[in-house]
Amino acid sequence: MKLDLNINGEDLEVDVSGSELLSDVLRSKLDLTGVKEGCREGECGACTVLMDDMAVNSCLVLAIQATGRRIVTVEGLAQQDALDKIQEAFVEHGAIQCGYCSPGMIMAAKALLLREPRPTRHAIRDALAGNLCRCTGYLNIIKAIEAALLPPRDREERL
Amino acid sequence: MTYIGTSLPISSGTPKASGSLAYTGDMKLDRMLHAKLLLSPHPHAKIKSIDTAKAAAVPGVIAIFSHENTPATYYNSALWIAEQDFVPDERLFSPVVRFVGDRVAAVVAADEATAEHAAALIEVDYEELPAVFDIEEAFAARNVSRDPETLPIYENPISDMTVEYGNTDEAFARAHLVVEDRVKTPKTHHCAIENHVCLAVAERDGSITVHTPCQSVFAVKFIVAKALSLPDDRIRVIKAPTGGSFGGKSEPVLEPLCAFFSRVTKRPVMLQLDRYGSIVSTRTRNAAVGRVKTAFDKDGKILARDIQAIGDAGAYRSGGNMVVGAMARRLGRLYKIGNQRFRGWSVYTNTPIGGAYRGYGSSQIHAITEINLEHAARRLGMDPVELRLKNLVEPFDDDPAGGPSVGNARIIECVKEGAEAFDWKNKRNRPRGDGRRKRGVGMSCATHGNGHFGAYPENAAATLSLRDDGGLHLVSPLHDLGCGTVTIMRQIVAEAVGASPEMVAVPEADTGTCAFDPGSRASRVTYIVGECAQEASLMLKAKILEVAALAFNSSPDDLTLKDNQIRSNYGGDRRMSLRELAGFARQRSPEDISVTHHFKPRANPGSYAACFVEVEVDTLTGLTRVMDVLAVHDIGQPINLTLAEGQVHGGIHMGIGYALLEDLDIDPDTGQTKGNSLSRYQVLNAPEMPRVQVLFVESKETTGPYGGKALGEVATVPMAPAIVNAVNHALGTELTELPLTPERVVAGLVEQDELDQA
Structure with a gap:
């Protein structure tokens, strides 16, 4: 069937079957391979995307459920090649090692900052609860998110 | 120091953060096929028959493989040197499955869903055999041939080693206190977020190119060549970006299969496991049981220690004996213990295969x-x-x-x-x-x-060149698993030469361009390859200054290279960039500015x-x-x-x-x-x-x-x-x-x- 999807700000018509997962459609049909896959059961969070600004595991969403929603993948964050401040902070603060969980982590962080611009450390940790990372122990990821939400001057003082 | 000890961000940060970096599973090639494995539901069974008719009838299925139509060549996936004498007991598909998760068959099809669907339609008739899961039970049944009909013989124990020094019994006899424990450690999964994956490409000339997030391109090459009975030079292995490994991708598991599928179908084949497959059918940390007795004097000085340990190699031997050997090698290196005895065994069990895992043996x-x-x-x-x-x-x-x-x-x-x-x-x-x-x-x-020296052969090799654009190019078989290997090599080269890190290109391992080294294993990369890179850098710098001396009409000793620029120690405005120097050298120097350095550690x-x-x-x-x-x-x-x-x-x-x-x-x-x-x-x-x-x-x-x-x-x-x-x-x-x-x-x-x- 033909689905009308809004992906990274673009209206697209995509041919999918009724049982196809959003993660598969994004990866295979739209070449948005920044959407990673690690478990296909909603445990690892590597496939996290935004659906109407909420973080969802795209491996637990059918493509047809995405109709009429705004889907944003990690590829949709950078504006004219300039990284989002969360992406920048991840690079700068050692939040990235192997990088496989990074797109999902970044999208989970983005969803958090969209609903709560100045979250506490506790809220940041909770927002990442559904995203597994095996390299970093999460600590530099949390640090990066805190750095991203502070204006540059505060950032210097706090770090 | 300018760059050593700083916090230079990881080199691959931007492509990883933006989602643009293509890991193996993100690659798409023309005419590429997808393979799926069928794994054993039984811990030990003989395969009586395999009926693939239903699977073969599924539209889009290209080929089906099992022990019936794949090489019966045995190999040991733990080796990393071509002629290493490790006992081979694994093959692409065995007629006897030895653990829940062992490979039974594979379907290669036009797309992943078709391959998965067809694999589920393969009908296998098994004759179940007795199985053992517990380490100590397997050990107690030692010297019993468990599988006499097949070669090689899967017999326990796999290895039996003793390390002893001093006089342990005498020291125990005069102990103030002896403390004894039995400790059990579990079989664990590395849990890299990227599942195991491989892409093999049959080239027009009959050679095979393998793209894999591995830890040693040369180990992959040797094992693929061995499993497929091909000359080494028909296999080229290119290290792909790695979504975590921790030892899990150290041993070639999927590569020989994928290469074979591609060779037969003459098309690129992608083989990616799901999480179940990664956990049960690749490699795990060897479980262990240890009995330790430590003797103390009244002041708490350790007089002696006596340890017996059994490592669980799982269903195939891999490096099970080496893990136990690694356990033994730590014993005299943390505490001063004058008298010590270690006896260690490795055993087969009908459980997932052991292998390398961060902290190997330690x-x-x-x-x-x-x-x-x-x-x-x-x-x-x-x-x-x-x-x-x-x-x-x-x-x-x-x-x-x-x-x-x-x-x-x-x-x-x-x-x-x-x-x-x-x-x-x-x-x-x-x-x-x-x-x-x-x-x-x-x-x-x-x-x-820090590396293999003292236990196994150890070497590193690097070629460092000044490019015509003034950049530096380090060619060494590096495998960045996410730890930042590429980044620290850039720091080391930059520091030693006097260039800035962004001027240093560090491509990762490719058997087509790199000289042999053992790969990312044994905590060897920073210490050994880093030292090799530093020495090569200092040699290159000397060469640069020799050529610069011609340009400056001065002695190399009177010149300084810093921040990508050469200047005279005696003042003057003249600055020569590395790019200018490279151009000068290309036209005037009798030899290219490039060094190849082979390094063998002695510590x-x-x-x-x-x-x-x-x-x-x-x-x-x-x-x-x-x-x-x-x-x-x-x-x-x-x-x-x-x-x-x-x-x-x-x-x-x-x-x-x-x-x-x-x-x-x-x-x-x-x-x-x-x-x-x-x-x-x-x-x-x-x-x-x-x-x-x-x-x-x-x-x-x-x-x-x-x-x-x-x-x-x-x-x-x-x-x-x-x-x-x-x-x-x-x-x-x-x-x-x-x-x-x-x-x-x-x-x-x-x-x-x-x-x-x-």
Whole structure:
């Protein structure tokens, strides 16, 4: 069937079957391979995307459920090649090692900052609860998110 | 120093953060096919027949493989040198399956869904055979040929080794106290977020190119060539971006299969496992059982130690014997122990295959010995820190077992600085709580090696060139697994030459362009390849200055190369950029500005760690929460501070899992892996991560690059015993079976109550 999807700000018509997962459609049909896959059961969070600004595991969403929603993948964050401040902070603060969980982590962080611009450390940790990372122990990821939400001057003082 | 010890961001950061980096599973090639494996549901069975008719009839299916139409060549996936003499007992598909998860068949189809659907339609008739899952049961049945009809013979034990020095029996006879423990460590999964994956491409000339997130392109090449009976030079292996490995992708597992499928179908073939496949059918950490007896004098000096350990190789031997050997090699390198005996065996069981895993052998042996030391401190009435300080090795001690010197070993500083920063004395003597929740603190020390020297052949090779654009180009078989190998090589080259890191290109391993080295394994990359890169850089710099001397009409000694520019030490405005110099050299110099350096190390110092933790245990549920961690390391000079901290953070995360959560948890009746998905195999998430402080003691290892040595593996080793020790401190128990699941903690408390009442 033909689905009308809004992906990274673009209206697209995509041919999918009724049982196809959003993660598969994004990866295979739209070449948005920044959407990673690690478990296909909603445990690892590597496939996290935004659906109407909420973080969802795209491996637990059918493509047809995405109709009429705004889907944003990690590829949709950078504006004219300039990284989002969360992406920048991840690079700068050692939040990235192997990088496989990074797109999902970044999208989970983005969803958090969209609903709560100045979250506490506790809220940041909770927002990442559904995203597994095996390299970093999460600590530099949390640090990066805190750095991203502070204006540059505060950032210097706090770090 | 300009770049060493800084926090240069990881080189691949931007493509990883933007999602643009193509990992193997993201690659798409024209006419590419997808393969799916059918895995055994039985722990040990003979395949009587395989009916592929239904699967073959599915539209889009291109080929089906099983033991009936694949080579019967046996290989051992642990080797990394072409002619290494390791016993071969694995083949692409075996007519006898030996564990739940063993490979039965594969379907290659136009797309992944079709391959998966067809694989489920393959009908297999099995004749079930007796199976053994428990290490000690397998050991007790040793010297019994379990499978006489097939070659090779799968016979226990796989290996039997003894290391002994001093006079252990005599020392035990005069001991003031002997403390004995039996410690069990689990079979665990690496849990890289990227599942195992490989892409093989049959080229027009009949050769095969393999793209794989591996740890040694040469190991892949040798094993693929062997399994397919092809000459080595028909296989080219290119290291792909790696979404985590931790040893899990060290041994070629999918590569020989994928290469064969591509060779037969003459099309590119992608083979990607799902999480179940990654957990059960690739490699795991060898489970172990250790019995340790330690003899002390009345002051707490260790007189002697006697250890017997059995490692669980799983269903195929792989490097099971080497893991036990690695356990033995640590024994004289952490504490001064004049008399010691180790006897170790590796055994087959009908369970998932063991292999490399971060902290190879060290994680098992330190769990055994460091938990034992905590119990000893208790019985001696001594503080565990004091007990360790009486016994720890000192810088440049010899290895009494005959291994290389421990090098500039600063473990005593790690323990002293750590105890102070953690406020150990106060925390240790604080009340543990009289309510439902008890608090305790524990600590542990650890050591791990720096490369293979002293155990296996070791070498590194690098070609460093000045390009015409003024950039530097390092060609060495590097495998960045996410630790930042590429970044630190750029720092080392930049520092040594006088260039800036962004001018240094460091492509990763490709057997088509690189000379041999053993790959990312054995904590060898920073220390050995880094040293090789530093030496090559200094040689290149000398060459650059020689050519520059022609341009400046001066002596090389009178010139300085810094910030990509050459200038005279005697002033003057003249500056020559590396680009200008490269152009000058191209036209005027008799030889190109390039060096190839082959490096063989003559040392293998220890890297050291001390870890301090505080835990809170809920005595009602048995749940343990790690509250605080302080990790102090002696890694010589850290090359990159942020990356080094990141290694420690990740090591702590993995160590907490090893202590409390992670276990494949093989069902003793059926041989099924119970921890077979991420919902059943628990990995710590962000809210569960404790507060962490990371310290590095002032130290330089003169044999390493800029004084640096290895970190990634040792970082995880002390964590699990430190946590177990803290739990036992909180509860007054002597729990020794990892992981300390709530069930085990509650059982320990019940047992303790019974003992108290008796």
